[in-house]
Amino acid sequence: MIEMLREARTIAVVGLSGKRFRPSYGVAAYLQQHGYRIVPVNPAETEVLGEKAYGSLAEVPEKIDIVDVFRRPEAVAEVVDAAIALGVRYLWLQEDVVDEAAAERARSAGIKVVMDRCILKEHRRLML
DSSP: OOHHHHHHOOOEEEOOOOTTSSSHHHHHHHHHHOOOEEEEETTTTSEETTTBBBSEEEEEEEOOOOOESSSSSGGGHHHHHHHHHHHEEEEEEEOOOHHHHHHHHHTTTTTTTEOOHHHHHHHHHHHO
């Protein structure tokens, strides 16, 4: 996790909501405040935290270091397919987002995976 958090600069937050009370918003705002570039991925949003939102990972025009997933477990397989296609190095599945089969597929493709952990909590614990 330390390697991920040190090396990453750009984090695509899949499922990032523009609603301030949602966990995805709070986590993304925290990461942004700590120097990460946030790329919102949510077809229901046009802009979040001052950043243009994209409908899917495939639409993101820049290199992504970490894909941080705030989606239900049944949506993870599709996110993993997109992450593999893009050659993403790191996949982070937030608390309660668990899909062992998809995580294993990502690992087999060379992606380092953190599952069922909050990136904000781990950043606070490991980096501050």
